[in-house]
Amino acid sequence: MTTLSEVAQRAGVTSATVSNVLRQRGKVGAETRARVLAAVDALGYRPHLTARALAEGRAPTLALMVSSIANPFYPEFALAAEQAARQHGRFLIVCNTNDDPEIGRAYLEQIAGTLSDGVLVMNANLQFEDLRMTQRRGAPVVLCMWEKPHEPPGLPCIAVDFHLAGALAARHLIELGHRRIGIIVAGGAACIHAERERGFIDELAVLGHAGAAVASVHADDTVEGGHQGATALLTAAPDLSAIFATNDLPALGAMHAAADLGLKVPDQLSVIGITDIQLARQSRPALSTVAVPTAEAATQAIALLLELIAQQAGPAPVRVCSPPLLVQRASTARPAPDAAV
Numbered sequence: 001m002t003t004l005s006e007v008a009q010r011a012g013v014t015s016a017t018v019s020n021v022l023r024q025r026g027k028v029g030a031e032t033r034a035r036v037l038a039a040v041d042a043l044g045y046r047p048h049l050t051a052r053a054l055a056e057g058r059a060p061t062l063a064l065m066v067s068s069i070a071n072p073f074y075p076e077f078a079l080a081a082e083q084a085a086r087q088h089g090r091f092l093i094v095c096n097t098n099d100d101p102e103i104g105r106a107y108l109e110q111i112a113g114t115l116s117d118g119v120l121v122m123n124a125n126l127q128f129e130d131l132r133m134t135q136r137r138g139a140p141v142v143l144c145m146w147e148k149p150h151e152p153p154g155l156p157c158i159a160v161d162f163h164l165a166g167a168l169a170a171r172h173l174i175e176l177g178h179r180r181i182g183i184i185v186a187g188g189a190a191c192i193h194a195e196r197e198r199g200f201i202d203e204l205a206v207l208g209h210a211g212a213a214v215a216s217v218h219a220d221d222t223v224e225g226g227h228q229g230a231t232a233l234l235t236a237a238p239d240l241s242a243i244f245a246t247n248d249l250p251a252l253g254a255m256h257a258a259a260d261l262g263l264k265v266p267d268q269l270s271v272i273g274i275t276d277i278q279l280a281r282q283s284r285p286a287l288s289t290v291a292v293p294t295a296e297a298a299t300q301a302i303a304l305l306l307e308l309i310a311q312q313a314g315p316a317p318v319r320v321c322s323p324p325l326l327v328q329r330a331s332t333a334r335p336a337p338d339a340a341v
Contacts, residue, residue, distance in 0.1 A: 002045040011039040061091040062305060063116035065107055065124040069096040071221065071249065072277050073294070074122065077144070080298035081120065088306055090117075097124045105130055112139035118305045120144050123192055131155055140308035144301045145292075147195045149320045156308060158301045158319050165274045165290040165324040166199025166246070172288070172326055173242050174207050176334050178270060182233035183216035184226055184245040184254060191218075193246035196274055200244055214240070219250055226253020227260075234261055241270065241335035248273040248280045248289055255283065255331060266333035276327055285330035293321045
């Protein structure tokens with residue numbers, strides 16, 4: 001591997017001059033700059049990012065930790081975060097924990113503050129104390145898509161009002177005339193979507209239809225989990241006219257289950273989710289959902305993390321994104337006349 005000193009020797013300058021040219025720092029004449037860049041090109045020199053990070057005490061990268069890269073929401077968030085990071089001259093490392101806290105802690109110990117200047121964390125199944133320890137070691141941490149803006153976590157975070165998201169889904173189904181609704185709470189035993197379910201139930205009560213939620217199940221946050229959950233709901237309560245799922249993937253699974261049971265969506269069963277991932281728009285029928293500001297949250301998360309790195313933000317700021325919005329598509333409609341009671 002070509003070294004900085006070899007580039008300097010070929011260009012007839014000092015290593016410091018080569019460094020200034022590559023980082024666009026200091027005053028370097030046009031002729032000297034051209035010689036350095038020609039030497040870089042001829043020798044195929046590439047900066048050693050790890051060595052630079054150790055020398056400067058500052059990494060050119062930021063890390064994003066997610067629970068499962070197989071969930072299409074996370075790549076959509078990562079794309080927006082990566083674009084925002086590049087606008088600030090940073091690279092983004094995506095770390096998949098596979099819902100394993102040991103893997104998450106290993107990432108924090110090995111990457112935070114060395115390969116990465118700071119960490120964005122999304123549902124990575126980590127204890128807050130693990131994140132605070134990372135902060136104490138000098139690597140800022142930002143929680144992304146925190147679901148309870150009214151209950152700050154004591155860590156820097158970008159929050160989205162998921163209670164409102166659940167409420168919007170409930171209002172939509174009630175206004176269509178649905179009175180027998182099943183709920184799929186995604187996220188398994190971790191109950192990470194509890195606020196969405198709470199928002200849905202609370203809104204039913206506000207609208208005077210607390211009894212409309214007749215059955216609920218907990219399921220994995222996957223298409224298969226939604227399929228299993230919807231099958232259980234419809235087997236136990238075959239007269240349901242609608243299903244609310246706390247995320248889009250299980251909502252799509254609910255539509256698959258309806259098809260397997262011979263039910264037409266939305267003629268015999270309406271289905272609504274939360275998030276508005278790309279698959280929600282591409283499914284047939286297209287999925288009604290409550291859209292959350294994914295790209296905005298990613299951009300804000302990068303901005304907040306960089307502020308913390310530059311020590312330009314308080315110890316635990318909370319930034320709240322734009323409110324969720326109902327997106328009605330083809331998977332919801334008024335119930336059949338005999339199902340609206």
